[in-house]
Structures are given as structure tokens and as C-alpha cells.
Amino acid sequence: MTIRRTLLLMGFFIAIPFSQSDAADKSRPLIVAHRGLLHHAPENTLANFRACLELRLGFEFDVERTKDGHLVCIHDSTVDRTTNGTGKVSDLTLTQIRELDAGSWFDPMFADEKVPTLEEVLRLVAEYSHHRVLIAVDLKTGGIEQEVVQLAEKHNALGRLLFIGRTISDSNVREQLKQASKQAETAAVANNTGEFTTALATTNADWVYFRYLPPPEQMKAVRNAGKRSFIAGATVAGHLSENWQHCAEVGLDAILTDYPLELRHSLNSSTR
Secondary structure, rough: OOHHHHHHHHHHHHHHHHHHHHOOOOOOOOOOOOOOOOOOOOOOOOOHHHHHHHOOOOOEEEEEEEEOOOOOEEOEEOOOOOOOOOOOOOOOOOHHHHHOOOOOOOOHOOOOHHHHHOOOOHHHHHHHOOOOEEEEEEEOOOOOOOHHHHHHHHHOHHHHHHEEEHHOOOHHHHHHHHHHHHOOOOOOOOEEEEHHHHHOOOOOEEEEOOOOOOOHHHHHHHOOOOOOEEEHHHHOOOOHHHHHHHHHHHHHOOEEEHHHHHHHHHHHHHHO
């Protein structure tokens, strides 16, 4: 069976029960696919992100700057792993990067898939403005906060973005984002229960970013503070149904995972 057919079948069997459950149920966690559908399409590509959006899934993507100042979506600081080229992103021009094949390494069916620009990704997100999804943005390099926010505002996408990555641990990054726009959503990390109080009290963060399974009393504190909750890391990245169910039961707002389709199925099964 081809990868494309597999994706279509998964979309049919997984999206249908989602729509048959209460699609407007805002109490369920939003699903954020780490670098998109990692196991089904090449990461950080438009093909991948479009598949996520068609399935009503959010996704996480990474932003780097090219030698000539353009913003592109790629996880690594080099193009070596996810393209047929070599070299640092910061040493290559946009034209050089766009000449690379960012799909064949994953499967020949994705040959000639390109490294997308940030604007292309935001334009794609804007096409699906009627879908309730969360897009997580990992800023891999500094000094790009204002430009990213301005591009997001240009495409009416800012309200659907959550800035993570360096943002969660660097107050200066959060400040730069907030100076660009008060509507820019930022998060502060709690790596363990001991860090929760500080993360919750962070004034320039709208979300608490958990790296552990929070107890109900901490989730209540998040809601009472008028903030939202996001979880990522080892407790939810893998295929961990019990942990996912805990997140849903305590009311987490969003889950970042490498297995978004399986998470969707798990949440649907518990609802039914």
C-alpha cells in the first residue's frame, strides 16, 4: 500500500469518529503533532502540515534564518539530515536551500518537496482558519521575534500560535514577543513540580508548559490564574495512552506528541 493511500485511509477512519463525537467539545486537549506527522510524511514540509490541517490536527514547527535573512522552517541548524544537501542553514541563501530536495530522504514519493519559508507555512495555516487547531512555534535562533509576529499578523494567524522552544525558558524572548504584540501567546516551563509555582507566576507567559504529568490541583491553579496548559516531553511524546488519558482527565489544553493519530484515537475511544 502506498504512503499516500495509507494517509487517506487513516484520515478517513480517524477523522470520521472525531466528527461523530462532539467536534465542538472544547474540553478535550488540542493535539499538536511534533514536526507534523513524523511517521507518515517528511517533517517540516508543506505536504506534512497540510495533512495535519486536513485531519484537524495542530502541529509544531521550527524556524531558522538563512544567510540572506529569510526565515525557513527546518528543525536542525544544518540541512544535512532532512535534505539532499549539506551545510548550515545560516551559511546558505534561500535560493540554495530551495534547490534542495527535502522529501526523498523520507520516501521517494515525496521527491522534490521543499524546505518551506515561514510565510508559506503561515499562509497555509490561514487557509484553514475555520479549523480549531493550535500551532506551536519553536524559534531556533534569536532576533527574529518581531519579524515572526509581524508575518503571523499579516496572515491573521497570530491568535492560533503558541511560542515555545527558547521562549519557555528565556524571559527576554518572551519580552521580545510581547513587545511585538501583546497578543503573542507565550509559555513558561515547569520541568517538575518544584518549578510549577514560578512558571505559573511568570507575568509574560500565557501558558504553563509542563514536562511532567500535573496533578489536578495544579491544573485548577492554572485555570484560576486565567492561563492555559501545554504538555510535551517524555511523558506524552511516545505512544502512552494512560498518560494521554491523565492529561485529558485533569483538563490539559494541549498535548505535543510524536503520535498524534494514535492520541486522537485514544481520546475518541475514552469519549465513546
